[in-house]
Amino acid sequence: MAIISVRDLNKEFHITRKNHGFMGVVRGLFSPQYEVKQAVSGISFDVEQGEMIGFIGPNGAGKSTTIKMLTGILVPTSGEITVNGRIPSKHREENAFSIGVVFGQRTQLWWDLPLIESIDLLKDVYRIPQDVYKRNVSFLTELLDVGHFMHTPVRQLSLGQRMRGDLLAALLHDPSILFLDEPTIGLDAIAKESIRGLLASINRERKVSVMLTTHDMADIEKTCKRMIIIDKGQLVYDGGIDEIKRRYGKSRKLIVDFKEEPQLTGLTSAYVLWREGLRVAIGFDKDTISASELISQVSKRNELADLTIEEPEIEAIISEIYENGIEQRRSDLREKVVL
Numbered sequence: 291m292a293i294i295s296v297r298d299l300n301k302e303f304h305i306t307r308k309n310h311g312f313m314g315v316v317r318g319l320f321s322p323q324y325e326v327k328q329a330v331s332g333i334s335f336d337v338e339q340g341e342m343i344g345f346i347g348p349n350g351a352g353k354s355t356t357i358k359m360l361t362g363i364l365v366p367t368s369g370e371i372t373v374n375g376r377i378p379s380k381h382r383e384e385n386a387f388s389i390g391v392v393f394g395q396r397t398q399l400w401w402d403l404p405l406i407e408s409i410d411l412l413k414d415v416y417r418i419p420q421d422v423y424k425r426n427v428s429f430l431t432e433l434l435d436v437g438h439f440m441h442t443p444v445r446q447l448s449l450g451q452r453m454r455g456d457l458l459a460a461l462l463h464d465p466s467i468l469f470l471d472e473p474t475i476g477l478d479a480i481a482k483e484s485i486r487g488l489l490a491s492i493n494r495e496r497k498v499s500v501m502l503t504t505h506d507m508a509d510i511e512k513t514c515k516r517m518i519i520i521d522k523g524q525l526v527y528d529g530g531i532d533e534i535k536r537r538y539g540k541s542r543k544l545i546v547d548f549k550e551e552p553q554l555t556g557l558t559s560a561y562v563l564w565r566e567g568l569r570v571a572i573g574f575d576k577d578t579i580s581a582s583e584l585i586s587q588v589s590k591r592n593e594l595a596d597l598t599i600e601e602p603e604i605e606a607i608i609s610e611i612y613e614n615g616i617e618q619r620r621s622d623l624r625e626k627v628v629l
């Protein structure tokens with residue numbers, strides 16, 4: 291059975307419209323004016339034990355709202371959720387015992403207390419038996435490398451240290467699922483890499499299912515096999531990251547430095563993307579023409595000084611899906627000028 295099951299999930303927010311002027315206020319007394327914001331629309335998916343899923347989408351897509359419904363903080367307007375067989379909004383406390391939650395934007399640690407004291411308090415909150423507590427603190431302290439700032443007040447920690455402290459707090463009670471909402475936000479490249487490595491090893495070693503939202507595609511690419519994309523509250527993709535690369539990442543860029551002004555007429559299945567002096571970027575679709583075929587066509591008429599081939603980054607593929615939708619995504623190539 292799936293550890294998380296979501297069926298036709300909807301969330302509407304009712305925002306009270308401000309009434310201006312005396313008559314507006316009076317009118318508002320008789321018929322309150324609501325604006326309905328549909329944050330999540332008909333989302334369904336399942337998560338199996340031990341999966342690690344990237345949950346992505348542009349700003350305002352409904353990611354945090356969905357995570358909040360999965361953790362029981364928000365009640366769905368309609369639809370069904372089960373997490374470990376429970377309905378989170380109805381069994382909020384029991385649900386909290388089986389999940390770990392990290393919101394990158396704010397901490398669940400006590401700001402003025404040293405990390406160790408926050409951790410001690412959580413031991414009581416989660417009623418963690420002494421032996422389990424000892425084992426987990428020692429395992430996680432080592433894994434997360436938090437030993438040297440255990441006695442520092444949380445407010446004095448760097449963002450990266452605090453995030454590791456938050457991970458410690460979220461994992462203390464052996465949750466089977468970890469929800470992370472932007473755990474790498476604001477971190478530098480090295481701290482991001484370290485958090486990615488930690489998440490991957492927690493998932494691998496403890497078989498914890500992980501659901502991760504982020505705007506950094508490298509987080510997803512380095513840790514998850516599966517990706518769920520939502521946009522305007524709707525699910526637009528649920529599947530493998532490799533599959534999305536195969537499906538949408540067929541365009542290639544051949545960048546050539548020529549020794550002299552190149553002759554590029556008469557090439558087939560390739561397109562000039564840009565030119566800078568003797569450097570020319572040529573776009574092609576790898577299913578239409580192979581790189582070696584294209585190189586041999588180009589080098590027949592010209593002397594080459596250097597060349598490189600670039601694949602599209604997942605980042606570029608995803609931002610195009612955000613812009614054009616998943617089906618309408620057009621390849622860069624089609625509308626470029628034929629050589």
Ligand SMILES: Nc1ncnc2c1ncn2[C@@H]1O[C@H](COP(=O)(O)OP(=O)(O)OP(=O)(O)O)[C@@H](O)[C@H]1O
Nearest residue numbers: 303305327329347348349350351352353354355356
């Ligand atoms: N408490 C709320 N009251 C009213 N509207 C809300 C509330 N929370 C979220 N929304 C709206 O619901 C939509 C989805 O917001 P949500 O925070 O889930 O997006 P997100 O995908 O997490 O975006 P981001 O990447 O910016 O964090 C947005 O239009 C937002 O303005």
Ligand SMILES: [Mg+2]
Nearest residue numbers: 353354355471
């Ligand atoms: Mg959010």
